[in-house]
Amino acid sequence: MKNNSAQKMVQGATILTLTGIVAKVLSAVYKIPFQNLVGNVGFYVYQQVYPIYGIGMTIALSGLPVFISHLVAQNDDQQLNRRLISDLQWILTGLVLIIFIGLQLGDRTIAGWMGDWQLAPVIRAVSWMFLFTPFLATGRGYFQGTGNMYPTAYSQVVEQVVRVTVILSVAVWAAKDHIDPYIMGRNAMLSAPIAAAFATLIILLARNKLGSWPDNPPSNNGPRVAGLLKQTLLEGGTVCLVAAVMVLLQLVDSFSVIKGLVGQGFSLNAAQNIKGAYDRGQTLVQFGLVLGTAATTSSLPLLTRFYQQTYQLSFARGAKTLAHVSIFLAVAVSAGMAALMPQINLVLFASHDQDFVLAVYGMSVIFATALLVQNSILQSVGSFYPLMVGVLTGIAVKMVLTKPMVLGMGVLGASVSTILSLVVMVLIANWLGRRWLRFVFNFEKLGRLIVISLIMMLTVNGIANVLTIYLGTGRLMAIGILLITVPIGVVEFLGLSYRARLLTNREWLTIPFMKKILKRMGKRNATR
Incomplete structure (x- = not known):
């Protein structure tokens, strides 16, 4: 039984690795023709708001699903796991509604912080993808935790193919008709919720094959739900922080x-x-x-x-x-x-x-790869504190250094501040997690x-x-x-x-x- 379980885990890991490579290559490759079509200013408009999409994608794909799969893998009781998924869906729905409303109402404020108020419609466009996050994260996490990597793999590839297709279609239209870069950016960012809808459909089809699904109301056990919320924010938040660093x-x-x-x-x-x-x-x-x-x-x-x-x-x-x-x-x-x-x-x-x-x-x-390695090792032993402290400290370093370094060194200062912040993250995580990392x-x-x-x-x-x-x-x-x-x-x-x-x-x-x-x-x- 142990050998079969290990073999199944290895096969699942291989599937997720291969589809992960395909999806990530697609996610990177499309930016080359996109930039060639829309130019530096069009690329700037898209990339200014892209991190908001990237955070949402991380939560729904490589952050919370990994955390949820870790919780599911710890339990052999299917009923307990289904109750867990049901509670998580309600918790995540509440959290993403806060994010969605904040982006919708605060779009002009955020755009102002970025130094370009014309980005507001682009910010509103990408915010719609967050509404799909609770179902995608819990669905992918549940299947991964039970050793079934196919739903995650298929939904991941379909999501990227749809998104890239929409983005490049918008870029071709914008280049042909000389569309304003901000209108182009808004339409390109609408690819995120459209792609998320297709990915949700894949998870729905996989769910129907199970015959039953954890779609019950939230648990009546208040302390249990409160503890799960805390665990989601701390442990799940750490996983998302590292994945989205x-x-x-x-x-x-x-x-x-x-x-x-x-x-x-x-x-x-x-x-x-x-x-x-x-x-x-x-x-x-x-x-x-x-x-x-x-x-x-x-x-x-x-x-x-x-x-x-x-x-x-x-x-x-x-x-x-x-x-x-x-x-x-x-x-x-x-x-x-x-x-x-x-x-x-x-x-x-x-x-x-x-x-x-x-x-x-x-x-x-x-340094980003070193941080991902540390994350994999520390998370597997249930140690989240070193990564949380390291990443938050590194981001704080980046926030403090970037603008002064750009003022002094030009855009090179932004590159240097990124590397310095990653070095800080790796060193702090390595020191605080030395019990598990010293031999690595x-x-x-x-x-x-x-x-x-x-x-x-x-x-x-x-x-x-x-x-x-x-x-x-x-x-x-x-x-x-x-x-x-x-x-x-x-x-x-x-x-x-x-x-x-x-x-x-x-x-x-x-x-x-x-x-x-x-x-x-x-x-x-x-x-x-």
Whole structure:
């Protein structure tokens, strides 16, 4: 029975990982043609309000469902779980109504805080998606907690496909008919509630197959509901904070960067163009976080099960593997992006605007991934305090530093403040959660990883610069340079990392396609 349960959990984690990758790639890829169609100002309008959508999506997809699945997985009593889900639905309905009403009535105030009152209709448009959150969060959490990942997986992919389709359709219409950027932004943000409605339909279909569903009135046990509310706010809130950490940092940028640039002397239009170019970094970071986010989200149920069943060796091994592989990949992606940012920026966005700023911003992938790893490990053992303190402190640091740093350094200050805030989060969580994290991170190997990354960066950047001299600086030439330098960088990075023994044989084989790559590299002993 235990083997079947573990096998089912692994299969479910694999499904969620694969669909998570597909959905996150879709969520990042569409921004490239979108920005090309609507330009920097249109992209600015969309990205200013995007963090509000991102928070709602996190609550409904990767925040509360993970927390709820953790609660459901702890109980084998189906009746108790259904009562739990029913109570959570009513609790979340009350909370999201407060958010919805606040966004509807406070739209002009929020837009004013962002330095651009014309954003008010865009804010109202995105607020409608929150009304779907209670059902999506509880439905996905219930199915994930019982080991059935398919409803979450299907609803996740359908939601992103519908949303991306609507957004790109709006962008094409706006570009063709020269629609005002703010009207375009409002219509693009309406994609969020439309997509949420389709995702809800998927959950409804899955619910009907059960034959029964926890749709009863809330429990009459007042103290029990009050305790569940407190647990939802503290533990569920922590999960959402960590899952939405990059979105929350972007939200701080929405309130700070434009005001800082205007205070530095730029006109509002010029500040919008600069912010629109800076917002490209969020798309690039999303790409970098795809593997790490999917892996950490899907690993939580398995780590939790190992811990609860006192499989301490399996838990420690799984935690180490998760940390080592995730950080390894994050550093590789960040270093590669930094080295080739001029070519990446030109290929994706048709300009060299803010190359250096975007390269710096890309380094946040490393620290955001480390935070996600810490979250997965600490949450699996039921420890929420370190993450709550770390994330809140880091956000406070970001709020205090961003505007002064933008005034002093331009938009580069926003990138630097993001990285500093993430570093604060990771250090505080690591200190407060050292009981569980002290055996996970190997700082000696991390030093070797940094050296190897610098060698790779110098190599591919040097080759790219030489090729640029001979081939030219056009967009087509940049594609050719990337096609040449990326494989060189990957081979060099993997080869040096293998010789430096940065990962164990078991860890190497957890990386997709790595077994075949190692065979081709002649490292057959890694497959033993």
